[in-house]
Every structure is written in C-alpha cells, then in structure tokens.
Amino acid sequence: xxxxxxHPSTLSVQEGDSAxxxxxxxxxxxxxxxxxxxxxxxxxxxxxxxxxxxxxxKDQRIAVTLNKTAKHFxxxxxxxxxxxxxxxxxxxxxxxxxxxxQFGAGTQVVVTP
Amino acid sequence: NAGVTQTxxxxxxxxxxxxxxQCAQDMNHNSMYWYxxxxxxxxxxxxxxxxxxTTDKGExxxxxxxxxxxxxxxxxxxxxxxxxxxxxxxxxxxxxGGGYEQYFGPGTRLTVT
Numbered sequence: 062x063x064x065x066x067x068h069p070s071t072l073s074v075q076e077g078d079s080a081x082x083x084x085x086x087x088x089x090x091x092x093x094x095x096x097x098x099x100x101x102x103x104x105x106x107x108x109x110x111x112x113x114x115x116x117x118x119k120d121q122r123i124a125v126t127l128n129k130t131a132k133h134f135x136x137x138x139x140x141x142x143x144x145x146x147x148x149x150x151x152x153x154x155x156x157x158x159x160x161x162x163q164f165g166a167g168t169q170v171v172v173t174p
Numbered sequence: 175n176a177g178v179t180q181t182x183x184x185x186x187x188x189x190x191x192x193x194x195x196q197c198a199q200d201m202n203h204n205s206m207y208w209y210x211x212x213x214x215x216x217x218x219x220x221x222x223x224x225x226x227x228t229t230d231k232g233e234x235x236x237x238x239x240x241x242x243x244x245x246x247x248x249x250x251x252x253x254x255x256x257x258x259x260x261x262x263x264x265x266x267x268x269x270x271g272g273g274y275e276q277y278f279g280p281g282t283r284l285t286v287t
Contacts (some may be wrong), residue, residue: 062233070214093274104178104264105217106277128229150216160205160224160276161232164216 063088063152067165074172075124080138084151087132093152094127094134095162099148108149109136112156141172175200178279180265186285188257195250195282197265203277205270206248207232208240210261212283217264223248224270255286 064087074080086094092113099106109119111125111134118125123140127134138145150168152162181196199206199272204225209217223242237259239251248267252259262283266276 065216067216095275099280102280104266104277104280107275110275123283154274156274160207160270160274160278161219161222162217164218166214166216 063163065165086153180279199267203267
C-alpha cells in the first residue's frame with residue numbers, strides 16, 4: 062500500500078518568512094495529493110490539492126509543487142502570518158480509490174511575530 | 175449547512191466498556207470515513223463507506239465495527255474498549271464523483287482507562 066513520509070515534524074518561522082513542508086510517497090499509482098490544515102481542537106480542512114497532470118498550483122500565499130518522477134510534493138507558504146500557525150498534513154491517493162487517503166504524520170508550524 | 179457533525183465531543187470509558195460514536199453529514203456526500211489521530215502518526219483510516227449500503231476496512235480496523243445507517247449517518251462502535259484505543263476520532267465525508275475534498279467533523283476525544 063501507499064506510504065507517505067512528511068518532513069519536518071516541526072517548523073518555526075518568523076512572521077513574513079516562507080515555510081516549506083516536503084512529502085514523499087511510495088505508490089506510483091497515486092495521482093491526487095491534498096494538503097490539510099488542522100487548527101487546535103478542530104478537524105483538518107483542505108487548503109490546496111494537486112493532481113498528477115499538473116506540476117504546480119498556487120492559491121494566494123500557498124503553492125504546491127509535484128515531482129512525479131521523484132515521487133515527492135511540497136507545500137510552500139509565503140509571507141507567513143501568525144494565523145498560519147497550525148498542523149499541516151499531506152496525503153496521497155489514487156483517484157479511483159473511493160477517496161481513501163494515506164496521510165503523512167503532520168508538521169507543526171509555529172509563526173512567531 | 176452544519177457540514178459533518180460528531181457526537182459526543184469527549185468520552186471516558188473503562189476497559190471493556192462499549193460505545194458508539196455517531197457521525198452525520200448534510201452535504202449529500204456518498205462516501206464517509208472514520209479516522210483515528212494519534213500523536214506523531216497523522217490520521218489513520220479505520221473504516222470507510224464508499225456508498226450507502228457498503229463498508230470496508232481501512233488501515234487499522236481491529237477492535238472496531240461500523241454501520242452506514244443511511245446516506246447521512248455513519249457510526250463507529252467499540253465493542254470492548256482497550257487503552258490502545260485512546261485517541262481522537264474524526265469522521266469525514268466526500269463526494270467521490272466530484273472534487274474529492276474530504277470534509278471533517280470536529281472530532282471525538284476518547285480516553286480508555
């Protein structure tokens with residue numbers, strides 16, 4: 062089955078700096094890669110996703126890049142703000158798997174003013 | 175729309191007791207999922223239901239049973255709770271014919287003593 066590794070486990074950044082989280086996956090059949098943000102005491106919420114026919118996707122200060130050959134994908138957050146502090150999870154899935162996602166272990170991001 | 179709701183929010187059980195976690199969604203989604211979240215391990219899939227009337231095992235099904243009561247509701251049952259089942263449980267739903275975004279409930283924090 063799919064195995065997703067996520068690094069780093071914790072990330073401290075100064076407000077205004079960029080943050081990068083990296084994930085690798087093992088199953089070449091995976092073609093859907095979402096990123097979820099989890100705030101304290103809440104359920105995860107999708108912030109951006111990418112499919113394997115696209116190499117990069119941006120949404121305001123957030124971007125995701127995908128390298129299918131190397132089987133890794135990354136989340137980039139620019140101009141970080143205190144409200145970006147949260148746990149971020151990457152995940153991977155084949156699109157025909159009834160939505161089953163394999164999650165990474167998560168990255169605790171702390172943005173200090 | 176309430177989205178995905180879960181009850182209860184908190185529960186403490188003694189070893190050997192049983193309980194059912196309830197989940198409901200009002201988004202007309204066809205697929206529903208149960209995850210458990212443990213520190214440093216991300217979200218792990220317990221069971222899922224691809225559509226009304228079907229259920230299937232995920233990564234960590236032992237000690238759990240599920241029921242897809244109707245399209246809206248998906249319950250998780252612990253027949254004989256064990257301390258290893260102390261965790262935060264999340265229910266999620268998605269429309270697998272659409273964008274594949276999973277919508278998560280607020281979670282149930284379960285402690286087994």
